[in-house]
Amino acid sequence: MSSVLGRKVRDLRQKKGMTLEQLATATGSSKSYMWEIENKPVARPSAEKLGRIASVLGVTSEYLVDEERTEPPVADDFDRAFYRKYQGASDPVKQKLKRILDVLDDE
Incomplete structure (x- = not known):
């Protein structure tokens, strides 16, 4: 079971038509790191990494970690x-x- 962060990242990535590898490259991460973000039950990226992911996906960092908010900002x-x-x-x-x-x- 993935985290709220992981589900949001995966959904947004897929909506943008990006592969896991493309997202990893765009955020300066490894493909395995991005896989962990999307699939591990507990994902805790640094604030800097979270900011990069949010920027590439076109959302705010706050949205990605907000468990109650289901619609992008x-x-x-x-x-x-x-x-x-x-x-x-x-x-x-x-x-x-x-x-x-x-x-x-x-x-």
Whole structure:
């Protein structure tokens, strides 16, 4: 029996038409590690690895580990996740992001 995380990762991977090997490569993991995430009853990837998996699958890390939430997040969830990362960023990183957004806004 796989974990909630494992079932969500497998379902999202299959919906994207990705093989286990493609997901492993995209996340910088081994195929056997991704197999364990999808199939072991207890999966505990690091926060960094979980973030990579979520990013490749187009969801938030919180969604992947939330046992009660069955539907993938909507845009507001991504906005909140981005804002949390932004809040924790250093001032130089915040300034770079502001400049990037200014350039994109001009297009």
